[in-house]
Amino acid sequence: MSRCLKCGGSGFKIKYDPETKEDTAYPCNCRLDREKKDTIRTKLVRACIPPKYWEYDLDNYSNCFVGNSVIQDANSFNINKLKGIIDDPTYFIENYDVLWIWGTTPNAGHTSLAVILATSLLEHKYKVRFLRMQDLIASFTDFEEKKDFFKYLEGFDFYLIDDAFDSNRCIASGDYTRIQLFNWLSTAVSNNKKFICTSKVDIPKIDKQFEQSKNVLLKSYISMEFQGVIKK
Numbered sequence: 001m002s003r004c005l006k007c008g009g010s011g012f013k014i015k016y017d018p019e020t021k022e023d024t025a026y027p028c029n030c031r032l033d034r035e036k037k038d039t040i041r042t043k044l045v046r047a048c049i050p051p052k053y054w055e056y057d058l059d060n061y062s063n064c065f066v067g068n069s070v071i072q073d074a075n076s077f078n079i080n081k082l083k084g085i086i087d088d089p090t091y092f093i094e095n096y097d098v099l100w101i102w103g104t105t106p107n108a109g110h111t112s113l114a115v116i117l118a119t120s121l122l123e124h125k126y127k128v129r130f131l132r133m134q135d136l137i138a139s140f141t142d143f144e145e146k147k148d149f150f151k152y153l154e155g156f157d158f159y160l161i162d163d164a165f166d167s168n169r170c171i172a173s174g175d176y177t178r179i180q181l182f183n184w185l186s187t188a189v190s191n192n193k194k195f196i197c198t199s200k201v202d203i204p205k206i207d208k209q210f211e212q213s214k215n216v217l218l219k220s221y222i223s224m225e226f227q228g229v230i231k232k
């Protein structure tokens with residue numbers, strides 16, 4: 001990290017105050033920026049967002065595909081749409097329950113995109129909780145912790161569900177888990193909670209085993225497809 005030229009790295013600027021006839025220290029902008037970063041980091045930790053996704057923004061996301069005009073063209077419409085929600089989430093919040101970020105190709109950075117939005121929501125003072133779909137499903141059968149965990153989840157405004165309803169990765173064993181999942185989803189939606197999901201499939205293509213949950217998601221959603229690069 002380079003040292004700030006304005007304060008020499010001390011974090012304070014010294015100005016003579018003619019009233020007190022003393023030098024007074026004022027926080028430098030570099031210090032204020034650092035404090036802002038620390039605040040958002042604390043929020044990212046509380047949201048349980050893995051640090052490997054913290055550093056992305058929409059610009060460096062788009063830069064990942066420089067030189068690949070096919071992907072850039074395919075994604076640009078939805079990048080702009082997502083940018084609109086990042087800049088002002090109110091319209092989404094007032095009109096939709098679910099933002100579905102998906103694509104069949106790997107390495108499209110779906111989770112990074114979801115985290116970019118989540119970070120902006122945290123900056124707008126919304127409470128967000130990151131959940132891997134597999135962990136969410138496992139929580140329904142963790143009978144000791146279950147009650148406390150779902151009570152704690154009620155304190156959030158948004159749930160970011162990563163790898164949502166990917167039938168290759170998340171195995172919901174048995175009807176019990178599927179019914180619990182459906183109940184949790186529909187209760188959350190009726191309590192005005194919002195969902196940001198990443199997935200390999202669009203909502204209408206969700207596996208039959210999750211039919212009930214799928215119908216909850218289909219009620220009010222925005223779907224955005226993002227393509228990636230198939231690594232050979």
Ligand SMILES: [Zn+2]
Pocket residue numbers: 004005006007008009010011012028029030031
């Ligand atoms: Zn400074």
